[in-house]
Amino acid sequence: MAVILGLSAYYHDAAAALVIDGKIVAAAQEERFTRKKHDESLPVNAIEYCLREAGLAAADIDYVGFYEKPYLTFERLLETYFAFAPAGFSSFVRAMPAWLGTKLRIHRHIRNSLGGAYRKQIVFARHHESHAASAFFPSPFDEAAILTMDGVGEWSTTTMGHGRGNRITLTHELRFPHSLGLLYSAFTYFAGFKVNSGEYKLMGLAPYGEPTYVDLIRDKLIDLKEDGSFRLDQRYFNYCQGLTMTSRAFDKLFGGPPRAPEAPLTQREMDLAASIQVVTEEVVLRLARTVHTRTGSRNLCMAGGVALNCVANGRILREGPFERIWIQPAAGDAGGALGVALFVWHQLLGNARTATTLDSQSGSLLGPRFADSEIRAVLDRAGARYHEAASDDELCERTADLLATESVVGWLQGRMEFGPRALGGRSILGDPRSPAMQSTMNLKIKFRESFRPFAPSIKQERVADYFEMRDREDSPYMLLVAPVKPEHRTKTDGPSAFGIERLKQLRSTVPAITHVDYSARVQTVDPTRHGRYYQLLDRFERKTGCPVLINTSFNVRGEPIVCTPEHAYRCFMATDMDALVMEHFILLKSEQPGRESFDRKAYLAEHELD
């Protein structure tokens, strides 16, 4: 038996993953345990969980893999500093203590985190090798083209290559400071959202705007070649030498300084979001065509933060040239932990790999689970009132009843998701047919910006009835955006609205999950991977004729997705959620003692706005 622990840490989204004899046994992000969003510290809690899940101790580990080579990253930092010196002095001085104190002593810190019990080797893979491994090895393909795109890892910002059997080969790369991820993050920053976190908001904002800045971006910021390679004009950016993403020249180009965080959104931010989205899709489509030509493969695997741009992913799938694509659900740096562990097993140790029909990511349900007995103990300690369903049938029947009468339901079932999306393990669910639901869920449940869209879960066999996707198209990880089918769209009469006002128009039979451009970020749910969640959708369909539910992550704004029943119960009490369903237990808010006195303000204040 070979036990491999993969780790990512020290940048953002630290995580641990455990692979035993090639099988992904457990994987989790540190933020879920420490309750600090995007926690980058060495993932001691996630490591402890992974070992507990497997019933092993640190001394049982055969290999530890780390997802990047810190010395190469340090070299980039130094070289960039000297290239811009003395301009970058303040950011250099800020970065140094962490490097000298922690990042360059990583061997020692990893060994300490394992209680000194681990005495064997620590393997360092390259950052994009880890992304590429996380994209190809768990995929359902025996051979595939590979494309990784992110902000930066060591020197690389984009890589392409090929995977076959148990080996990956990366053949081409783009290097820092020319980075699609950093370009997108620069616009995220300029629109007043947090870098490495608010990129999703920018993508959600894009459909409200018009792509009026595309030519300006193409003329001034990015020199894009036919093959998808590009150079960024560094005069407009400040990430090499400064503490901001964009420079004064960027402000001048786009008519003033960045939007202050939490300031009202204006047409400019919406148009910028729409424009950078168009440019990003163009780059990604060109890169996809290039890697297709170079490899001749019919399949594509992707990872890296840019692969979370599900609008671009949907276009690759619809417009080709690939027949099938598979994207690592933990496409950001958390997934590097899983990638490096699989890299050690297949690439370095040479162990064979057999691609499985579905993929070997197990629905990305790779985190902790809690037994009914544990949940009962938590609820009793909290003085909660609950009902216990005698069977899965009864559980799903009662939950579907609640949803069909417009209750918002917290849903904690089985293992927690690995990756940024909630996939039915730690979700908040609602009725997508309800016209009020989008606004209710944003403002009273999630306490987040009203423009943000919600995503649908749909029974896989019904996906082509609602969305412009192939029959039974697999999208279990909510990484593809597709248009709502014309037959489900409703005509919006009256004066045409602009900007955020468009939110108020009803656009389809499932308005809560239909974005203002008629798009939806689709998760398909199947009985094999999703068990009880599939049963719930099935019940809901039998009651209402609608095989779709709103699925949003179980958290409030700024909070990491809940992990334990305690987290879920507190979040339920702090919000206007109507019901909480955890394994076989059903809680109704109206029956909870203490619901009046629960200190919502204090709860929300625990989480820094993201």
Ligand SMILES: [Fe+2]
């Ligand atoms: Fe990365």
